[in-house]
Amino acid sequence: MLTIFRKELADHFSSTRFLILFCLIAMVALVTTYMVGASLKTELAGVAKPKYVFLMLFTASGQFFSLSQFITIFGPLIGLIMGFDAINRERNAGTLSKIIAQPIYRDAVINGKFLAGVATVTIIMVAILLLITGLGLVVVGVVPGMEEIGRLFVYLVISVAYISFWLGLSILFSIFFRSIATSALAAVAFWIFFSFFISFTSSLLANTFSPVDNQQDVKQVMANNKIARAINLVSPVVLYSESTSTILDPFRKTTKSMVLVGRMEQISMQRFQNPLPLDQSILVVFPYLITLLALTFVCFGFSYLTFMRQEVRA
């Protein structure tokens, strides 16, 4: 497995695909951060003792969008682009039957490929975060505290898990579909649905099952919202964006929207306006994290099963 892992890693790093992807992301990240940093400096000029300025580099949107929004939408593309032809390209080239005729277990092929992808994603994300940290130091001149570094680390872990989910999904498609174009298309279709259409779908279904006739009726609105939220949470994109915004913003104490927050919870939130400590933030998003990881494992486990049973012919 190590042999395949090494080869795949080398392939990723020497491919033009990786170079283009990395340049694109690095460019967007740097431009966004620079703009955010510049506007932060002017806006926070008069504020006494602003808190968590460093994290705002990631969450505040400058001209277009914030960096964490950018990763939410385009992070999946990194995973998809690295995985959509992982297996079927080798099958079409005839190298797959050669590899599995060597004295290795069959799962070594898919494990090696998946792990090499995860390693590449990790390296991309670490590089980007470090670049931004450096740029933040230069432009804004704030030094991140221990707490902020801890939050960024958790953010990094969630992001890698999130992108790995899409990597696993695209590897699954590359096992299912013999044609590279089909698997790319299927992966992109999933990405578009879960990123852009899931909210339409959820509100459509929510309105069908429990329509709101009267906006003043709290019960109706709540029932409707609950359904919509449950459906939204199927999407890894929603899971990711809600958990990272809680992690990166210490003042967010819940992942729920205001409508769904209970009366007592609202009172307590108004009374205690201090930021949440990191471990409490983690506690809030923990179920999300677990779901995201579970989705990744289900996806990978499914590709594993299919691949082990599939007959590989020349």
Next chain:
Amino acid sequence: MAAVIETEGLTKRYGRHTAVENLSFTVEEGEIFGFLGPNGAGKTTTLLMLLGLTEPSAGSARVLGFDPVRQPLEVKSAVGYLPEQVGFYTDMTALENLAFVAQLNNLSQTEAARRMDEALNMVGLAQEVNKLAGTFSRGMRQRLGIAELLIKDPKLIFLDEPTLGLDPDGINKMLDLIVNLAREKNISVLLSSHLLHQVQRICDRVGIMRQGHLVDTGSLTDLAKKMGQGRESAGLEEIYMHYFKEG
């Protein structure tokens, strides 16, 4: 002489379609055994079952004393398999392709280098090792494929249609190479083909397959004798047609 392959009632079904049915045969050490039959007769399926790449629906096999279902790694480390459409990483050189196979076989650096040298000389590609595998002609690819098998230092090799799509010169080189391997390195060869003249030239024994059944096995002279009086000198083509007219 010991048998390198023994099968007993080997059967493979895909749903309701039976690809290989009740296959029993043996291959002796050091011999070249040819699997004959039209496309779709179950030749490749049989090779895959013997390698442990697909599970038989019934029956059993022993390859070099190992059970391919339970000990696939042992089988795969001693048996070389050249698929019909052998593929290479086109963005790597021939040498890099070979080195990758050597790594997958867990060879040490020095051992890998020694075997790669030997294999490349044997197949006559020593001059071309630093070219990208993507630039190779069909004949060179087949020979590079053989070199990859030799990396394992195999006792037995499976060749699936090794001469398909080669020019006459390439076919001759390939056949000579196969005979060389069998005679000089004492490698047993199981090859499948539907090109009768070539099989006739190099095989010690042949097995004829039709629609998943092994119709008959034996040396050419044995098979010719079975055809009856006055036809002892029959060539493989006549023998083959004889079997296919029956069915």
